[in-house]
Every structure is written in C-alpha cells, then in structure tokens.
Amino acid sequence: MSSDTIFALASGRGRSGVAVVRLSGPGATASLAALTRQELPESHRAVVRDIVTIDKKTIIDQSLVIFFAEPNSFTGEDVVELHLHGGPAILTALFDQLAGLKGLRPADPGEYTRRAFENGKLDLTEAEGLGDLVNAETEAQRHQALRQMRGALGAIYDGWRSELIGSLAHLEADIDFPDEDLPGGVAAAISPRIRELKTDLETHLADGHRGEKIRDGLDVVIIGAPNVGKSSLLNILARRDAAIVSEQAGTTRDIVEVHLDLAGYPVTIADTAGLRDAGDMIEREGVRRARARAELADIRILMTAADDPVIPEDFADLHRPEDFYVINKIDLGGAGDGPTGSLSLSVKTEAGLEEFLAALETEVVRRLDVSGAPALTQLRHRLALEECVAALERFLVAGEAELAAEDVRLAVRALGRITGRVDVEDILDVVFGDFCIGK
Template sequence: MRRNKIEDTIVALSTPPGRGALAIVRFSGPRSKDVVEALLLNGAGQPFASELIPGRSYRCQVREKIESATILDDGLLTFFQAPASYTGEDILEVSLHGNPVIVRHFILEVCERLRVRPADPGEFTRRAFHNGKIDLLAAEGVRRIIDSKSIFELHASRKLYDGELARMISRFRSALIHLKAETEAEVDFSTEDLTFESREQLLQRVQDLRTSIGDILERSRQGGRITSGIQVALSGIPNAGKSSLLNKILGWERSIVSEVEGTTRDFVSEEIELAGLPVRFVDTAGLRESEDLVEKEGVRRSKQQMERSSLIFHVCDLSKEPYPEPDFPAVPVWHILNKVDTASSQIRSHWNDWVRKGSNDRIYEISCKTEAGLAELRNALTEFLQSEAQSVDPFFLEERHRYHFLQMDEALLRLLNLWEEEAPAEICALEIDSALEHCGELTGKISTEEVLGRIFSVFCVGK
C-alpha cells in the first residue's frame, strides 16, 4: 500500500467472488457515508432521512446510477462509525444478491463517481493496524483464522488474534527494560549509595528469559507438527489394497485402483480433517525389490515418507501367505489385514500368528470391497489422532516470529558472554537494545513498509 492512500476511501467485495446467495461490498474511509446519500434508498424507496445508527442493519435499494431512479438491486446496509469499527474509520457494508453483474456495476459506479478506489489486498486490516485497532500479531491472526484448515489450527489462530503471543512479548519487553535499567544504573549512579541487583541475579534473569524463549519455540514446534498435518503412511506390497483403503478413508477416488501390480509408482498424498485435526494420508509405492529405475525411486521416496509419519498402516493381502516383514522406522505400525472377505480361516490364522510373533503392533481385519472392519478402523484412528493432539497446545509461530525470537536469544547469549568478559555496561546495554528491537518488530511497534507490505499482501482483497 502506498503511504499517501491512508486518507482515501476504499471498496472491495468481502465475500468470495462468483455467483451465490449474497455478496457483501465493504467500504472504509471518510466518504463511506457519501455512498448512502448518492446511491442508496431506504426500503420504501426514499432517501435515508435520519442519521444511521451504528451497528444496525437497514433494508435498502441500490440505484443503478447516481442520477437515475432505476433500481439495480435490493439489499441490506450496515454502518459502523469511526473509531468503533474494524478499521477505526467509517465503514459501510452493503449486502447484495450474489450476482457478479450487480457487484461489478455497483463498485464501478462508486469508484467512477464518488472518488472511491478499489482496496489493495489486506488493506482493511492494514488500516486497522495503522489506526491502532490491532497490533501486527493480531493482524496475522486474522489471516490465519481465514486460512485455517482444521479446528485445531483455528484454535491456534484465535490465540494469536486474541493476543496470547503479544502478552508474552510484553512480559519479555518489561523484563528487558528492567535489565537495561539495572545495567545503565551501574554507570549513571555508580558513585551513589544505592543498592542494585547483583550480577548473579541479572545473569539468572537473562537465563530465565532464554529458557522462556526456548519453551515458546518448542511449543510452536509441537503445535506446528499438528497444524501441518499428522501424517499417516499406507505401506505394503504391490496390490495389497493400499490405494483402495485410501479411497475408502477419503470417501472418493483419489488413487488409481488396478489389478496390475505396481500401479502406484510414487507416493500420492491427500489432506483431510478428522476429529478436528488435519491429517495427511500418503499412499506409498508398493514395497518390493525391482530393477525398474522409476519403481526403485518410488520405493525410496516411500520409505522417506514413512520416516516422516506419525503412524504407518501396513496393508497386508490376506489372499496370500505371510511374507517377510519390511523394516519399518521407529513409529507406531498398524497391520491392516485386507481382503478378509476372500481369505480362508487358515490364512487368516497364519497372518495373525505372523504379526503377533514379531511385535505388539495392532491388527485390524478389513475388506475394502465389502467395507467390513472399516468403521472399527476409523474409530481407532480417531482415538489415535485425539491422543496425539491431546497433550499438544494449539500454538504456532510464523517464520517471522521464529526469526525474531531466535535473534532475541542470540542477543541475550552475547550479553551473557559480555558479562563473563566483564565488558563495559554501555556495551552490554547495546545487546539489550537489540533484543528490545526484536520485541518491537514482532508486535509491529517497530516496522518497515517492506515488512508490512509482505505481511498484508497475502490477505484476500476484502480483508
């Protein structure tokens, strides 16, 4: 956003483009009320006679042109008065029928005749930031709420928006200011009969801050493991039914199912939400020895995906006798005995004995054809996912946040080293200033147009 545009009035479609039941057109800026006077009539087809009550919705008619009596559409308007609005400016929202022709004509008429301009991506939220309605962390929380793909991620996004991270940073800032005051007081009042914290006490404060930073980074790592998707790999020999099982779990045909062995020659992945959590299923290439270079590469990639997984479904073919168990990485393995509808009781017994002989891994007998056992498997998977997430706090950091926390930690480490070397207090204070700067950059109190442009450019236009 160019700096001189903050006084403009902007407009954008705030609902997804295309045809639908409703389309909400949002205005923000000093000319928002002019739109009402120029283009909107009340439900009776008359000009609005009195002041609009902020937050109340009114039936309205939208004129096709400013000088025309022709009605373009019937709608609903809501006015929010500055500063008690999302952006801190006057905001007008007009709900129209979701026809792109209506929306396009309305916005075009407003822009051409009332000196209103189309909003840049994220400009409404950027104005909220510039007007002090939210800090930069809350602005990022808005985007994450919009982009969340699961309930777990939504909870983490709400924490960011509601200010949990901002409150942590505020405590860091207070502790750093105390450190700086104590450090500088040693110089400014060294000849006075005053009591200061000992160097040991200050060292402990710095160590406590570094421990807190480490805890935040670890919480983010754990939360990020869930928000990025708990990975479940489907493994097994060719034609055991891995692709069929994936399709049954997803509820649609994602993987090709064929009687020809080796159809899946590379891994196929798909992410869905289960039990409020993002789950990434990976259908791997069949595990077998092969001279085919393409298939060998597929097997190598499959093993790599299994190492990255939280759970492995080892899909076994009950129409065949047991075969040597593959070497699995150190993650939970569930043996899924498929084609139970065609297997003899003798082969089923052989498979169960084979699995139990090698480990205490779970066993599930299913049939992708008749869907026998699938409900039990789904229930067990849901319980597993919930247990994986139960001990994990819905919390994550953006890459930008991690960078500044790591820079703060490095500044504090340099401070400790300077104290050990008995460096002058003025030099030590510089490292505290560095840590304080990173606190400010996290919340947006210290920011550059380049950083702000990068953050807000990934928002949708109407937000």
C-alpha cells in the same frame, strides 16, 4: 495508502441471498451520501436505504446500510457496509458507481486487515489469526485461529517483551548513571529471571511444531510392499477412488495425497509406491520418493498382508516404535505376524477398520491437542523466538555491561517483530499478501 478510500465485496462471490460490500477510508461517508441522497445514519445502527446511481436516475437495489464511525470500526477508519441482494447484476452496477467516485479504488488483498493493524486495532499475530480463521477447514484450525485472533498468542509475546524491557531499563540506568546511588550488580541481579525467561521460550519452541501442523495438516504416509492394500486403504479413508487399485504390482509410481478431517484435525495421507527392488527406472524413482516421504512423515502406517506376512527388509531402517503396523487381508485367513501393538484389518470387508481409525485419531489428537497453551503458528514466529533465545544466551555470558544491555535490546526487538511493534515493514506484504480481497 490510508488517504484512499477502498471498496470490495466482503462476502463470498457468486449468487447469494445477501452480499456485503465494504467501504473504508476518509471518503466512505461522502460516498454513502452520493449513493443514497440521504443523511448519514447514526454510527453502528442499521438502516434501510435505496442505493441509486450517481445521476439519480436508477435505483440499483434496496440495501441495509451500517455506518461505523472511526475509530470504532474494524479498520479504525470510517467504514460503511452495504448489505444488498447478492445478484451479479446488482454488484456490477454498484461497483461501476463506486469506481466513478473520486478518491475511491478497489481494495488490494488483505488491505482492510492491514489498515486495522496500522491503526492499532490488531497486532500482527491477531491479523494472522484472522487470516487463518477465514481459511480454517477443521474444528482444530478454527479453535486455534480464533484464539490467536483474540490475542492469546500475542499476549504471551507481549508479556515476555515487557519483562525484558523492564530488565533493559535497569541495565541502561546502571550504564548511564554510574555515579548515582543505584543498586550494584544489576546484570547479576536480573540474570536469574532472564534464565527463567529463556527456559520459557525454549519450552514454547519445543512444541513439536504443533501449531504449524494444525495450520498445514499432519503428514501421514502409508508404506509397504506392492499389493498389500495401501491404495485401497487410502481410497477407503478418502471415501473416493483417489488412487488406482490393481492386482498388478507397481501400479502406484508417484505419491498420491488426500486431505482429511480426522477428529477435527487436518491430516494429509499419502499413498506411496510399493517397496521392492524395482525393475524399471520409473518405479525405482517411485520407491525412492516413497522412502524419502516416509523419512519426513509425522506418522507412518507400515502395511503388510496376512497372506504374505514377510516383513520387507526396507522396513528395518524405516520402522519407529510410534509407527502404526497394520496387517491387511485378514479375510484371507490368519492375522499374520507383526510387532507388539500391530493392528489387523481387512480393507475389503472393513473388518477391524473402525479400530484402526480410532487408534489413528487418538494419535492425531495426542500430537495436535489444542486444549493446552497457545502454540506458535508461523515460521516467522519461530525464527524470531530463536533469535531472542540466542540473544539471551549471549547476555548470560556477557562480560561488559554495554554488551549485556545490547543483547537484551536485541531480544526485545526480536519479540517485537512477532506482534509488529518494531521493524516489520519488510514483512507486511508477506503477512497480508495471502489474504482474500475484502478482508
């Protein structure tokens, strides 16, 4: 793959003031010479060049050109960036010329970043962080992705892996040179540190899926009886008519979702069918889905109405102490009855809405706080860490020195797969397949 020279639009598609086209590979410099008919500029220095057709008859555009000599480039290869005006006709003309040059082809999704990984410019966690950074929509996602791209998460895993490699070296020396004058009881000597490392790994895993939820969004669901104002609350949070609001009970049959940015954190809020003994088959299915979604939600907003404060029996098995209990329609008089910590509001007049939003944002920040240690962000990280912990558990009870060494070796390999040190060919397409073309 690296023998090819690739090209792609690295900036956003559509009309723009400036468009950036990137070339990477062994033919990047020859391609630049063919397009400019001038000497190669100094590496890392921006120059202005006319971009011309290969037959030299037509000027395509005047471009800012930057050449990055390997290995001091993003991909580790020779890279050329052309900063042109962003008109569609200019890009079409340029791509026609590039496609006609020998050895050049359009880049596949994520191919620039994949080459950076294969050339040792990034580890896999940094590459994943870069992908998350490109897709970040909230401040928390940006913060987490930037920290991961800069190596904070990979440094943790590499540190653990280095410790295990040191322990493995002592174990293998004890096995390979039993007659040498080596300290006895190597396995027993390193067991305390292995046990501490296992605890560190378990603590890292027991993070409530914080990093994954920052990537994907915290799941919040609104549940309650029909006509208590669930859809109205969803609409006011979304600031648009996301759900149908009607005085007729049972209007909401399926789950309606909106994606929000609350205090810089991603949140998905779902409106659900009213909990009651439904009469028709479709509404019964809606109630079933509401209950199923509520059981899996990170945060639940249990909603009643001040004019009908009866708590549905369905709440009994769904209610958790950390749930938000909201009493709506206080504009109709009274505040209703609810458990300690209940929040009263009127979606119609917005009375109490500010206090409710503040409480919800506080809970979201508490659960997803990005100020602490870096959190794992991918399911594959979690699976590899669980495999590592299992191997260390086997080491701590292993009787034979050879078995103990093999368990540490397996733990080392599990950690190495996270950063891409070993056994990653089968996951590269998965990691880079979701990247946009040009990155």
